[in-house]
Structure formats: C-alpha cells, structure tokens
Amino acid sequence: MRNLASIITDEDNKNICHTCGTKYAEPLPGVCLICADDRQYVPATGQQWTSYHILNKKSSIRFSNLLPNVFDLRIVPAFAIAQKAHLICSPGGNVLWDCLPFIDEASVAFIRSIGGIRAIAISHPHYYSLMAVWAEVFDCPIYLHEADQEWIMDKSPRIQLWNGASHKLWDNMSLIHTAGHFAGSTVLHAPAVGDKGSLFVGDSLYVAHSLKFISMMHSYPNAIPLPERDILYISEQVNKLNFDGMYGAFEWQNVHTGAKELFVQSVKRYLEIFK
Numbered sequence: 001m002r003n004l005a006s007i008i009t010d011e012d013n014k015n016i017c018h019t020c021g022t023k024y025a026e027p028l029p030g031v032c033l034i035c036a037d038d039r040q041y042v043p044a045t046g047q048q049w050t051s052y053h054i055l056n057k058k059s060s061i062r063f064s065n066l067l068p069n070v071f072d073l074r075i076v077p078a079f080a081i082a083q084k085a086h087l088i089c090s091p092g093g094n095v096l097w098d099c100l101p102f103i104d105e106a107s108v109a110f111i112r113s114i115g116g117i118r119a120i121a122i123s124h125p126h127y128y129s130l131m132a133v134w135a136e137v138f139d140c141p142i143y144l145h146e147a148d149q150e151w152i153m154d155k156s157p158r159i160q161l162w163n164g165a166s167h168k169l170w171d172n173m174s175l176i177h178t179a180g181h182f183a184g185s186t187v188l189h190a191p192a193v194g195d196k197g198s199l200f201v202g203d204s205l206y207v208a209h210s211l212k213f214i215s216m217m218h219s220y221p222n223a224i225p226l227p228e229r230d231i232l233y234i235s236e237q238v239n240k241l242n243f244d245g246m247y248g249a250f251e252w253q254n255v256h257t258g259a260k261e262l263f264v265q266s267v268k269r270y271l272e273i274f275k
C-alpha cells in the first residue's frame, strides 16, 4: 500500500480548478475546460486555480453514516461544487460512488479500516475531481462511461472505460447509462441498499429541494433543459430498475422511500410539456 505523500508529488502545483475541483495534468489550459463548457461556468472574477497543499491546510473530509453500510463523504469547509460522494460497503467489496477533489491521511486510514475500496465509479465529469489520486491510493480501478472520455483531464492507467447501456459490478450492483446531463452520465443501482433497492444518481437525476420532484437537465447552474428524446431514454433505462431510495450529490438529496414513484411522476410531467 502506498501512502498519500508518495502519490501527490506535486502538492504545490496549482493544478486544481477552484470552481469545479477538477485536477489537471500538465500542460494546464488557460481556462478550465469543464467550467468553460455550457454545463458549468467560469466565475465573473475569472479562472482561479488552487493546489493540494492549499486545500490540505484548511480541509478535511466528513463521513456520515447515511444508511447501514453506506457512508456519505464531503469536504469541510465546502469546496468547489461541494458534492458528496458515497461509499457503499458490500460483502464483495466497497464501491466509491462519485469522487471528491480532496483526500487526506485520516480519510484513507478510516476507509482502509472498513475494507478499502474495490472500485471507484463516477456519474459524470463534474465529479472526476481527484479520481486518479484516489485510485492510486486504494489500488483500484475507476469505471467511467466511454462517451465522456474527452472530459478526462488527469489520465490514469486505473481508468477502465465501459460502453453500452449497463455495466455489472458485484453483489448485483450495476452502473446504468442514462445520458442526458452528459452523453455518458450514469447512475448506480444497488439492490441491497434500503428495503427495496436504491439508486445513487449524482446529478444524472437531480432531486429537487422539495423532495417531491426529480429534475433532468443539460445544465443545472445554467438551467438548460434536455430534449424529449433524452427524457425518453432516461425513462426507459431507469424504469426497468427496482428501487425505493434515491441518493443524489447534494446534502438534501436523500429520498429514503417512494423514489421510483417520484421518478415516474416527474417523467410524466416532463413529457406533458412536450405534447
């Protein structure tokens, strides 16, 4: 097992985007390509970069026991997009769903104490963040949908691209392609989480603040909708899954029961707009 210090050899290099948390390999672009895309934004004050060293001076990762065998992880104080990642603990091995733009020794020690990480799977490029470092520390693969490979800014031999409509993991878990938000957007189906199965959705599906509606958008910060054909594909892909819980990328996005019905009603409402 390698320690973090031997992996992050460029800790003073300002190669992490301050707005989205993506870590870049050299050469650094003038502006973050993820933020310049119409799904994100470069702040009015201009592009800012930060380093691992700067983050490490003020940040830690908070673990919350969201459900039996599921932890959510977030950076405190909040940084960049401020998404949470989820560590789903399963008999065949733990999966890290989505990723964070920071990692520290305390978090590595905690995760190792509960069995480490067998694989990292990420919903879409906004959460690629520090994935190459995480995978190196835990000596594990990163599963990404190949339709999003142009957005990989820190290439790693750990990355395994998959294609098509779904990708089986272990213990009946699987990655399901939804597209929509990004061409390669995915969700994670975990049939053993909760009473009737759960979906971990990143923002491929976006749980609204009311917890009564699920949104599907090309861009959430820029409020750009998706065309009908994308909503129909998401609906086809998600409707065939059995689930009752849905867990998104942000703090409030925890639907413990009734998520399938919520999804069906939300799609129905979208499709009424296109009539």
Ligand SMILES: [Zn+2]
Binding pocket: 017, 018, 019, 020, 021, 022, 032, 033, 034, 035
């Ligand atoms: Zn960025």
Ligand SMILES: [Zn+2]
Binding pocket: 124, 126, 181, 203
């Ligand atoms: Zn996103």
